[in-house]
Amino acid sequence: MSLMMRGLLWVAPGLPAALYWLWAVQDVLGANPVEALLRALGEWSLVGLCLTLSVSPLAKWLRKPQLMVWRRRLGLWTFAYVVQHAAVYVVFDMPGLALVVNDVLQRPFIAVGLASALILSALAATSYQRARIHLGPQRWQRLHQGVYVAAALSMLHFYWMRSGKNDFADVWFYGLWLAVLVGWRLLRARG
């Protein structure tokens, strides 16, 4: 595979974010651009998480172990989307860090979002081989199982968000996707 092709595949997952930032700058995101940007980045984070967790089952099912390289790549991109989502909230949505702290302490929906982001940052920070050697394979594995906790917290964050409009169709969609992925892993663990 050519270097350019490899480079393109590496940056491709960033395309949705890039488009949304471009549209934000062009001010074509409608009457409430901050909300549109925040929600798009949030939803793409969730898509990223589901895709990341889909890599392993897909690689096994298609018998293509070379797909596994996408696991870390998508995982890191998911983290990048989560960081942007949080950044839009802190920088553009809330007028001051004091209000953000207040929100985290008083609003469980924000707190679980933050908790999920913190777990994902620990995973991102330890995603390379160096960390695996340093921690030892068992501790590393245990730490990275935290992704399931992060997924559950993200779904709770998303569900609480959508209950404001009594609009759960998307919650069902991602919930089902994650349930299938977790279910597959549980079945494999049973043997």
Next chain:
Amino acid sequence: MVIPWLGYSLSALISAVQPMGSAKYVEFVTLADPDVMPGLRSRVLQWPYREGLRLDEALHPLTLLSFGLYGEVLPNANGAPVRLVVPWKYGFKSAKSIVQIRFVEQQPRTAWNVSAPQEYGFYSNVNPQVAHPRWSQATERPIGQGGLTTRRQPTRMFNGYAEQVAHLYAGMDLKRFY
């Protein structure tokens, strides 16, 4: 944003129709035409969309029946042909594309209150002091002023109409009657 509506106070219509003394609330029913409203397929709300006001709120001079804005006839998306404008309440209280107005004795079951009662109260007055279950209502972001970099500003009690409407809620616990 500040919108130049075209219309008249609902109180003029109410005086003309002379409701009975037993009328305590006014209920507004919105058009529910599936031919032009694909959103009706959604189950987020029960259709037709219903809204309501207490009679004194409906009689307040600031409650408008509106037929246009910015000098133009009301477009479909803004609630053609006739809509309500209740400027001290959250926007969904301003019933749009009204096809029926009823005077009733019991507090009407309004669409969002039916859909998510812990989130949407009957009154839904703009109130920075009462938080929504999941976020604060103390600040707001104005529309149409700078896109992404529009900063939030403090929300004003009753959306800035406290002087005109606060008396309607004297003695009411607005945390309970949100």
